[in-house]
Amino acid sequence: MRKVLKIILAVVIVAAAVSTVRYCSNPYNTQTVTYYEYQKSIQGEGFILRNETVISNDVPGVFEPFVNEGERVSRDARVGTVMSGEPDEKLVSELGQVRQRIEDIEKSATIADVYQSDAIRISNAVSNDVKDLRAAVQNGDLAAATEMKREIGYLKDRSVQIENNEQTDQLLEELYLRRYEIEDAIGSVQNEIYAPISGVYSSIVDGLEQYGSNKALAELTPEQVESFGDILETYQQDAKDVCKISDNFAWYLVADITEEEAADVKVGSTVTVTVLSADSAEVTGTVYSLGEAQDGKRVMVVRSDLFVEGISSLRRVDYEVVLQKHTGLKIPSAALRIEDGHKGVYILIDKQKSFRYVNDDPFRSEDDEYYIVDRKYIPSGAPTDYVPLKEYDKVLLKPEEVR
Secondary structure, eight states: OHHHHHHHHHHHHHHHHHHHHHHHHOOSOEEEOEEEEEEEEEEEEEEEEOOEEEEEOOSOSEEEESSOTTOEEOTTOEEEEEEOSOOOHHHHHHHHHHHHHHHHHHHHHHHHHTTTTOHHHHHHHHHHHHHHHHHHHHTTOHHHHHHHHHHHHHHHHHHHHHHTHHHHHHHHHHHHHHHHHHHHHHTOOEEEEEOSSSEEEESOOOSOGGGOSHHHHHTOOHHHHHHHHHHHHHOOOOTTEEEEEEOSSOEEEEEEEEHHHHTTOOTTOEEEEEETTTTTEEEEEEEEEEOOOBTTEEEEEEEEOSOOTTGGGOSEEEEEEEEEEEEEEEEEGGGOEEETTEEEEEEEETTEEEEEEOOSSOEEOTTSSEEEEOTTOOOTTOOTTOOOOOTTOEEESOGGGOO
């Protein structure tokens, strides 16, 4: 009997001690402030469209391009020629090389002449172009970087040519003569092809070009977007369609989304776009349009004018569009109070409550369980020794209990 009483007494003492410790340490209902990231996004498969102009030619023959795939061209620039008949492939290849060499020499002379063919001025121009090249690389504008590298090459070529102008003139004369010889040997009718707009050159026409205009984008239906995959797999490029020029200023992500997903999409709102097929680069964009519902789906079109490496050659892509993203300190909704017209929370410090301000427009969760407030927020007029709300502070859920 005495042994049983000792056991009961020991249990009572332990329970009392635990209760006392808990009461003394924190008798009030609190929650620890934590850093929090909230994100609402849509993921899936979509398509990249641009405003694209297909260049057609009614004269049958072989198209010989003068520019490389993905190269930027200016309006009215010569992009290639169509040669009728069946020319010798080796001669066609040599003709392209000769034409490129002539163009390089003439451009180097033209660019350098702006600097009055003066060696010092050309050297300064090269230095400036090198700075622009570095800036373009840092900004991720590889197209501009490529153009800078080529211009530097022109200037350096011209610098060498200044020393012996007679050799350059003789070389050009020989190249022109060889070009005429090859063209006569081919013996074909040539039809020069020029770019109607400035943009990016491509020899690939895949059937989606008709959907990239502003009008077509706004009228896209879920059924049309669903057919894009089949079009890409089955489309046969017409022999008359020799190439296309794509507007390189803006591109559009087009995707079918559910009506539930569309509920959070607002036309004109700024979003973050990640094209997972293009090195997962994150860029900002704008919701361009949101189509009418059809069989529970709607077409979302997001526009961006920011450069993404490799995107000019992509059509079908995996994507993520971040509609909302909020970061800051997470506090329970039940803790929010208003004192003297300002929002804030009470925290517990040494069993005393102290008011901490929060920004007037904190993000509230959909279930109304918590807010995300700015970090290190200090309101105007706060005393110089004011300490803002921070991580690991203990927020009082019922500050009225603390006297």
